Amino acid sequence: MEKINKIYGIKAVISDKKANEQPSFLSESETKGVRNFHTTVEGYKATPLVSLDNLAKELGVSKVYVKDESYRFGLNAFKGLGVTYAIAKVLCEKLDVDINSVSFDYFKSPEVAEKIKDMVFVTATDGNHGRAVAWAATQLGCKSIVYMPKDSSLRRLQHIKDAGADASILDVNYDDAVRKSKEKAEEIGGYIVQDTAWEGYEKVPNWICQGYTTMAAEALDQMKLEGVIRPTHVFLQAGVGSFAGGILGYYANIFKAQLPITTIVEPEKAACIYKSALANDDKPHAVTGDLDTIMAGLACGEPNTVTWEILRDFASAYVSCPDYVAARGMRVLANPIGSDEKVVSGESGAVGLGLVSLLMEREELKELKDKLQLDENSVILCFSTEGDTDPDHYKKVVYDGKNPSIFE
Ligand SMILES: Cc1ncc(COP(=O)(O)O)c(C=O)c1O
Missing domain, CATH: 3.40.50.1100 (Rossmann fold)
Structure with missing residues (x-):
């Protein structure tokens, strides 16, 4: 494990772990019935995968894809x-x-x-x-x-x-x-x-993780329609880590040695996965206290004990972010460039994209950007896991500029 020094409040740990066996409960065969089942749920429809081509150009990468889970079952989130x-x-x-x-x-x-x-x-x-x-x-x-x-x-x-x-x-x-x-x-x-x-x-949460694989599979199918076989980079936000572990465990099964470089992103006050990676003793570690963050969906202090092992073994980096990173992601997605589509992304949905935008734009974060091998060939996949699930706060951030920007 290599610790990257804190810059603008952003802290990171880079993994030196070699991946173990892929988690079998997230294998293609174990999860193949999941998507079939979802298609029987009233209102099921693949959510949009938005390709932000102008943003990609602006940031100096090949592609930025955002899976917009605000459209899922009319619930404004992926859950x-x-x-x-x-x-x-x-x-x-x-x-x-x-x-x-x-x-x-x-x-x-x-x-x-x-x-x-x-x-x-x-x-x-x-x-x-x-x-x-x-x-x-x-x-x-x-x-x-x-x-x-x-x-x-x-x-x-x-x-x-x-x-x-x-x-x-x-x-x-x-x-x-x-x-x-x-x-x-x-x-x-x-x-x-x-x-x-x-x-x-473990049984029920593992079924929940299996349920999340539908959006990971949809995203790959949607990319294939554009001739993209796999993303080079995936950014996954974590609360307890079930979402991130479900997606990463599934992609580990699909891509095996070609697994995209995957970064786990958390709010600094509830960064239990980052804390566990930093401890580097293979065990999950809890964060306690109020877990105070605008990223309410990520305000969890105790890692899922099953998915922790997936995140430990397969993620490339763990990043702890102040709230402004999420606020920036919300604003970037709410203000598309040119013909790019707007994505309404809530606090817990936008932090990954917020981090990507900072890594590509801020010279001071170059060390982390380089460690993640982000460059003009990068094909980046983020999951906007919620829309404006707290519409009042969404407006405060996006319309009124509440929560500090990096420059304040
Ligand atoms: C919008 C959103 N994104 C991401 C997550 C993180 O999921 P997990 O707690 O499984 O890490 C949550 C969890 O509530 C959420 O609500």
Whole structure:
């Protein structure tokens, strides 16, 4: 591991790990049914892969692709992919059926609905995952209970309530809210559908990760239509690391020795993956405290224990970013150059692109740019994992310039 000195608040660790075996639960054969299943969910459509050609020219790279997950299932974020697949797998186990033989509508049929109507799904969330759980549970005629950490956005809480959940904000941070949801599920005999794993709780979060592979596969298909076989660089933002681990683990299986150079990006106050990489003892390490950041979806202090190993073994770099990096990404995507398309990207969706723009534009960050081998041949893939899920804050950042720029 090599530590890069802090510049403009940006800290990085470069990996010297040689990749181990690819994670088998994210192999092509293990995940091949996932996308088929998603196509049966009402409203499924591949989200746009936006090619920002003028931005690429401006930054001096070959291509900048942004997968716009604000279009996913009308939920303004990607989380419905993990939730629909994981809940379906839970139901398949209960009903003793094979997921490859059923559609999402199967669970809504009267005879199945009768069997599952008393099920309660419980989860903790910074917003997007909980909204997806509420949305899926309601469609299936089931109940959901959703806990949010302190200082959560009231707009996000309202979205979750509107989707049908019994939702509330607790006076604890994200990781403690996860513990509360586990306790609640145990107390009422509910089903915990948490998008992070810990020792003894791996099955459901692994299904959630498998669910995320649909967007990774879609992106590759969409690039192929433009004659691009693989990106050279992928930037993945991390909260607990399930999203990043799901995508990276899948790409590790697909690309093997040709894996794109992958950078894990986190907010500085909740950089548990960066902290774990820096410790360099193979173990996940937690960050505690308020986890205060505008990137609410990434405000998680305890790594997913399964995906940590994927991030440890396959990522090339881990970067800890101050909030202005996300704000910059939101603004860059909201202000397209020339004929480039606009992408409405929220705080947790935009940080990867914000980092890319800084690496390519700021001479002071050249060391990190060079370590990542970013140059005029680079084909960069970012995932904008949410739209304006907190519209008031989005406007403050994008319209009013709230949150400092690098120059302040
Ligand atoms: C918009 C958005 N992006 C990224 C993430 C990160 O996902 P993970 O916690 O799996 O790292 C989240 C998690 O809530 C999110 O809401």
